[in-house]
Amino acid sequence: MDLFEPCYEWHDAELVKAAGVYPYFRVLSASEGPVVTVDGRPVVMLGSNNYLGLTHHPAVLRAAHDAIDRYGTGCTGSRFLNGNIELHESLERELAEFTGKEAALVFSSGFLANFGVLGLLGATEGCVLFSEAGNHASLIDGTRLSRAEVHVFDGPDDLAGQLSTQPEWRHALVVTDAVFSMTGKVVDLKRLVELRRKHHFRLYVDDAHGFGVLGRQGRGVTDALGVTPEVDLLFATFSKSLASLGGFVAGERPVIDYLRHKVRTVIFSAALPPPSAAAALAALRVMREDGSLFERLWENVHFFREGVEKLGYYTMGSTTPIVPLFVGSESLAFRLCRDALQMGVFATPAIFPAVPLGQALMRTSVIPAHTRAQLKKALEVFATLMDRYPVLRVDSTHLPTAEEMDFSYLFEQSA
Ligand SMILES: Cc1ncc(COP(=O)(O)O)c(C=O)c1O
Numbered sequence: 001m002d003l004f005e006p007c008y009e010w011h012d013a014e015l016v017k018a019a020g021v022y023p024y025f026r027v028l029s030a031s032e033g034p035v036v037t038v039d040g041r042p043v044v045m046l047g048s049n050n051y052l053g054l055t056h057h058p059a060v061l062r063a064a065h066d067a068i069d070r071y072g073t074g075c076t077g078s079r080f081l082n083g084n085i086e087l088h089e090s091l092e093r094e095l096a097e098f099t100g101k102e103a104a105l106v107f108s109s110g111f112l113a114n115f116g117v118l119g120l121l122g123a124t125e126g127c128v129l130f131s132e133a134g135n136h137a138s139l140i141d142g143t144r145l146s147r148a149e150v151h152v153f154d155g156p157d158d159l160a161g162q163l164s165t166q167p168e169w170r171h172a173l174v175v176t177d178a179v180f181s182m183t184g185k186v187v188d189l190k191r192l193v194e195l196r197r198k199h200h201f202r203l204y205v206d207d208a209h210g211f212g213v214l215g216r217q218g219r220g221v222t223d224a225l226g227v228t229p230e231v232d233l234l235f236a237t238f239s240k241s242l243a244s245l246g247g248f249v250a251g252e253r254p255v256i257d258y259l260r261h262k263v264r265t266v267i268f269s270a271a272l273p274p275p276s277a278a279a280a281l282a283a284l285r286v287m288r289e290d291g292s293l294f295e296r297l298w299e300n301v302h303f304f305r306e307g308v309e310k311l312g313y314y315t316m317g318s319t320t321p322i323v324p325l326f327v328g329s330e331s332l333a334f335r336l337c338r339d340a341l342q343m344g345v346f347a348t349p350a351i352f353p354a355v356p357l358g359q360a361l362m363r364t365s366v367i368p369a370h371t372r373a374q375l376k377k378a379l380e381v382f383a384t385l386m387d388r389y390p391v392l393r394v395d396s397t398h399l400p401t402a403e404e405m406d407f408s409y410l411f412e413q414s415a
Helices: 012-018 058-071 079-083 086-099 110-121 137-146 156-165 189-199 253-262 274-289 292-310 330-342 372-388 407-414
Strands: 028-031 035-038 041-045 103-107 128-132 149-153 172-177 202-206 233-237 247-251 322-328 348-350 360-365
Touching: 041 372, 058 274, 086 103, 086 247, 086 274, 103 110, 103 253, 110 137, 110 172, 110 202, 110 233, 110 247, 110 253, 128 137, 128 156, 137 172, 149 156, 156 189, 172 189, 189 202, 247 253, 292 322, 292 372, 322 330, 330 348, 330 360, 330 372
Parallel strands: 128 149, 128 172, 172 202, 202 233
Antiparallel strands: 028 035, 035 041, 103 247, 233 247, 322 360, 348 360
């Protein structure tokens, strides 16, 4: 078989485009943070991870410009050899201090951090990995790269059950998201930490969506729950609250030093570009200094989440700025995002494998810079969608399975 045959025969995207509901690779021609321009029209952005809205903060913009003036646009090599600049080192020092860890290591993207670190640590002889079922793709791919024995667990109770049936694992590493990126649900880290005390495993926590949002000055979920000292490696990305690109892991100094010299995604990949490093550092400083950001963020989150819940949407237990609207059917999720955009609101669909099959959702999130008028407008749009597709009003104690969804209803709508 020609290796490219699956590519030639793959028509899913074309079919979805032909149905007029293709939701991916939308082109933005301008962005102000809470509002972006799509097809020449301003729309309210509810589909970003810009949780503090710092992508357009004057201090962050200035830092990125200054870094370009001083270092140029790129590092043209890995940090290991020629691309290590003062900004990377300052960022690592401030992140270590901020998270209360001994040291931190900066990567060119969050994906590269998870992928590289788990790929390396998991390859340690005898390592057994326990990976939470809802983990982000970068964690899953890191566990695969390692070729370690991997056990998937579904919540702390399941992990406890699996650990109790196994002999003491000397090299077990438990890996979990702190906040699930699609549903906004926070993991019970306190319980995981109790299990760590009992079973002596190492704990790796990905706080991509909690960092900059929860905890003191945005120190994240581990801080909010008071468990940071018992998290062996703490990961977060710069591509969300820190308004940039890149990511870091923080932990004990000897571990970070080992990673610094061994992780292939550091050694064999070009360093985080100067403006990205500068933007992340400036965003971290703004986040530490400006408490009003959090006040405005949470006011907006509560207003919007309560608003959509009043309309009858099921928000899947989220307690974070991620406000998922349960849909169930994938095609309906596509249709809703298309309709919302036509009415001036940008939201994104989440379908399998980002969520379990039959649990498609429309993912929304709010930021401090959203005005009340923008959020009210969004609520009006979601009210219209609820009128148009009453199937969205589900009983959260009995979610419909994919088979139970009334698909004929959708065909009537499209006729
Ligand atoms: C939970 C989680 N971990 C890791 C990543 C990867 O981060 P980055 O975007 O910096 O590559 C993401 C981003 O989508 C994420 O949501």
